[in-house]
Amino acid sequence: MQSCCRLICRTTIKGNSNKLLKQLEARMLASGPITVADYMKEVLTNPSAGYYMNRDVFGEKGDFITSPEISQMFGELIAIWLINEWAKCGRPTPFQLVELGPGRGTLMSDVLRVFSKLKINEPDFSVNLVEVSPYLSNVQEKCLCKTVNKKISELPEDSQHYKESESLYGSPVRWYNNISDVPRTFTLFLAHEFFDALPIHKLVKVDQGWREVLIDLNREDSTLRYVLSRERTPASLYCRGKEVRKDLEISPQSLVTIQVMAARIHQDGGVGLVIDYGHEGDKTDTFRGFKNHKLHDPLIEPGTADLTADVDFSALKWAATHPSTTEDWKANLTYGTVDQKDFLTRMGINMRLEKLLASCRNEKLATDLKSAHRMLTDPMEMGSKFKFLALYPAVMEKILLKYPPPGFS
Ligand SMILES: C[S@@+](CC[C@H](N)C(=O)[O-])C[C@H]1O[C@@H](n2cnc3c(N)ncnc32)[C@H](O)[C@@H]1O
Structure with missing residues (x-):
């Protein structure tokens, strides 16, 4: 495999005491370069050494901070949005909240409190x-949850979830590895900074057509480097004629995930809210690492830094509205994307800030609240970088014309 690739960039690794790097090295020595998607999946979710698998990576002491971790205002306004849309659907029961990639659980905790x-x-x-x-x-x-509850070994063998407990308010809480395992019923889906963590393939247009960027091991000094495939790869077949960009990032796993969400919303009823940083199909090279709140070379010390890529919202919207012919669901409706600043302002973040300030007796807390509000809404901070996308079943078209989704216009 090595000879079928051209070197396009290299990166030096200081020593290879890193456990994940050793595993990747063995794999590349055995079968050659791997796709960026395979690399990202291993680095983030390898069961023994993946970045997310055995540590808390959030907050000041971690590598990055997310909106729900900045202020309770964020989750509270999302809760109001979810309740409003559930009510718009006629308050169906039974119903469930499904969050993809809940991090520390902070967003869900604020939502459940409301x-x-x-x-x-x-x-x-x-x-x-x-x-x-x-x-x-x-x-x-x-x-x-109230208590740390049932362990995997106590669950029935055929159970789809791997853990269950009871929320502080008495509702059952269950954990799943995959969205497809979640029970089918009316669902309010929530995904905040989830899709940016899903693996991407990187592709480049050369004279011979689309070629895939792969990651290879330089045997001389155990460094990782980017190489270009000489032949077409399965992912390169995704690129069709109309594409004007010469560099592409595509995430088939993201498209599959949003299609599961879309199919569920059509078949069982529900609404989806996806929040992330991203673009409308016009960005090119966004794959990057984060460590200690700073940009980090993705090929250095794999497993010690977050890897991420901007979400292609135009691709998500396309997938949510284009079921394959064999599937039993129809095109859903999508709203957005809108910038975080606009969504939060329309949902009343300024009023919420005033209310919290009015009951705040501590000057430091008041300053923190104002600075959190600025971070969430200032276009130079998170206000325009983060986007909101909503998903509804097609049957709601008339209702939505009369009562459009809050926060989106
Ligand atoms: C960037 S964090 C976002 C956390 C949280 N939503 C927040 O905003 O604070 C990504 C989350 O998705 C989880 N995750 C990453 N890849 C996943 C996958 N393939 N399947 C399920 N969860 C995943 C991580 O463990 C983590 O909880």
Whole structure:
């Protein structure tokens, strides 16, 4: 395989004491270069040494901070949005909240507090979390639940979830590895900074057509480097005639995931809210690493830094509205994307800030609240970088014309 690739860039690794690097090295020595998607999957979710699998990576002491970790205002406004849309659908029961990639559980905790305050405590309501990291699922359990509950060994053998417990407000909480394993019923889907963590393939247009960027081991000094495939690869078949960019990032796993969400919304009823940094199909080279809140070379010390790529929202919208002919669901409706600043402002973040400030007796807290508000909404901070996308079933078209999704216009 090595000879079928051209070197396009190289990176030096200081020593190879890194456990994940050793595994990757063995794999590349045995079978040659791997795709960026395979590399990203291994680096983030390898069961023994993946970045997310055995540590808390969030907050000041971690590598990055997310909107729900900045202020309770974020999750509270999302809770109001979800309740509003559930009510618009006629308050169906049973119903469930499904969050993809819940991190520390902070967003879900803020959402559940608002649900409880507004007396949304239907007996048929459940919380289902799609989380691949056993470590983070424990952090989420401590954040959301009364007690640390049933272990995997105590669950029935045919159980789709790997853990279950009870929320502080009495609803069942269950953890799944995959969105397809979640039970089927009316669902409010939530995905904040989830899709940017899903693997991408990188492609480059050369004279002979599309070629894939692969990651290879330089045997002389055990460094990782980017190489270009000489032949077409399965991912390169995704690129069709109309594409004007010469560099592409595509994420088939993201498209499959949004299609599962779209199919569920069509077949069982529900609404989806996807929030992430991203673009409308016009960006090229966004694959990068983050460590200690700074950009980090993705090929250095794999497993010690977050790897991410901007979400292609135009591709997500296309997938959510184009079921394959063999599938039993029809095109859903999508709204957005809109910038975080616009969504939060329309949902009333300024009023919420005033309310919190009015009950705040501590000057430091008041300053923190104002600075959190600025970070979430300032276009130079997170205000325009983060985008909101909503998904609805096609049957809601008329209702949505009369009562459009809040936050989107
Ligand atoms: C960037 S963090 C976002 C956390 C949280 N939503 C927040 O905003 O604070 C990504 C989350 O997705 C989880 N994750 C990453 N890849 C996953 C996958 N393939 N399946 C399920 N969860 C995944 C991570 O463990 C983590 O909880």
